Amino acid sequence: MKKTYRLALGVAAACGLAVPALSQTGVVDQTELQQIMAQHPEWAKWLADPKLASLTLAGPQMPNSQWRADDIRRPQPPKIETGTACSAAPPSDADVLFDGKNLSKWTGDHVEEWTLKNGVVTTGARVYNFLKTKQSYGDSQIHVEFREPAQPNPPLNPQYHGNSGVFPMGLYEVQILDGTNNQTYADGMVGAIYTQSPPLVNAGRPPGVWQCYDITFHAPRFTGTTVTDPARMTVMLNGVLVQDNTVLIGATVHGKVATYTPHAAELPLALQDHGNPDSHVSFRNIWIRRLSR
Numbered sequence: 001m002k003k004t005y006r007l008a009l010g011v012a013a014a015c016g017l018a019v020p021a022l023s024q025t026g027v028v029d030q031t032e033l034q035q036i037m038a039q040h041p042e043w044a045k046w047l048a049d050p051k052l053a054s055l056t057l058a059g060p061q062m063p064n065s066q067w068r069a070d071d072i073r074r075p076q077p078p079k080i081e082t083g084t085a086c087s088a089a090p091p092s093d094a095d096v097l098f099d100g101k102n103l104s105k106w107t108g109d110h111v112e113e114w115t116l117k118n119g120v121v122t123t124g125a126r127v128y129n130f131l132k133t134k135q136s137y138g139d140s141q142i143h144v145e146f147r148e149p150a151q152p153n154p155p156l157n158p159q160y161h162g163n164s165g166v167f168p169m170g171l172y173e174v175q176i177l178d179g180t181n182n183q184t185y186a187d188g189m190v191g192a193i194y195t196q197s198p199p200l201v202n203a204g205r206p207p208g209v210w211q212c213y214d215i216t217f218h219a220p221r222f223t224g225t226t227v228t229d230p231a232r233m234t235v236m237l238n239g240v241l242v243q244d245n246t247v248l249i250g251a252t253v254h255g256k257v258a259t260y261t262p263h264a265a266e267l268p269l270a271l272q273d274h275g276n277p278d279s280h281v282s283f284r285n286i287w288i289r290r291l292s293r
């Protein structure tokens with residue numbers, strides 16, 4: 001544990017970050033905030049907002065971690081260039097959820113606010129307006145292709161730039177976000193399991209370019225009110241491993257430490273509309289395969 005902590009500090013120092021000085025009270029250390037803003041002018045634009053500074057510097061302590069939830073001090077994964085891996089025809093045993101023709105496999109409270117045009121479905125601008133599959137799934141292999149919006153005048157808050165997400169069981173988010181010139185807290189960037197696990201690398205492609213997720217999801221198992229086998233995810237982003245059999249600590253929450261609440265063995269897959277006007281994320285070629293174990 002001690003060794004891990006020293007290694008992480010070494011990485012933080014190598015990235016030019018201030019050595020973490022985590023408050024025990026959840027209050028932003030103003031001296032540290034000013035240091036971080038001086039070291040990272042691009043972050044200072046949004047860290048100047050007291051709410052965002054509090055979110056990213058004074059969230060709850062994550063279990064078995066030196067970092068807080070959504071902590072900007074957590075080291076940023078290295079940015080890499082991906083190959084051309086992405087689009088492929090679905091395997092013959094896949095349940096094709098979206099092939100560009102219609103949304104007949106999907107439901108939701110406001111499906112009509114998602115637009116279907118030229119074989120592509122795009123988010124509207126309603127906060128947390130989820131598109132959910134009519135069918136339920138547990139253990140599964142999921143393929144999703146998505147495209148980030150080009151925004152000449154990107155919003156100050158990096159979380160408002162092309163935010164969406166793939167939610168196996170409607171509960172466990174693999175984050176979708178612009179990962180090019182758009183730095184945010186590492187556990188909230190593209191490839192992250194949101195507010196839990198940063199990606200191994202930043203394998204995001206630029207806005208306007210199609211990208212793909214290939215996710216292997218293992219649903220949690222419960223005995224009574226206790227989780228006896230937590231959810232696990234292996235995630236490839238644009239053909240690059242970004243989550244390696246990551247164990248989830250609970251259902252996705254924002255700015256909190258996730259916990260489990262027992263649920264059904266199978267639940268609908270969901271796609272997120274984060275609700276940011278002029279920042280619409282598009283999707284194509286979505287399929288899923290049921291797995292058994």
Ligand code: MG
Pocket residue numbers: 163164165173175176272274
């Ligand atoms: Mg999201």
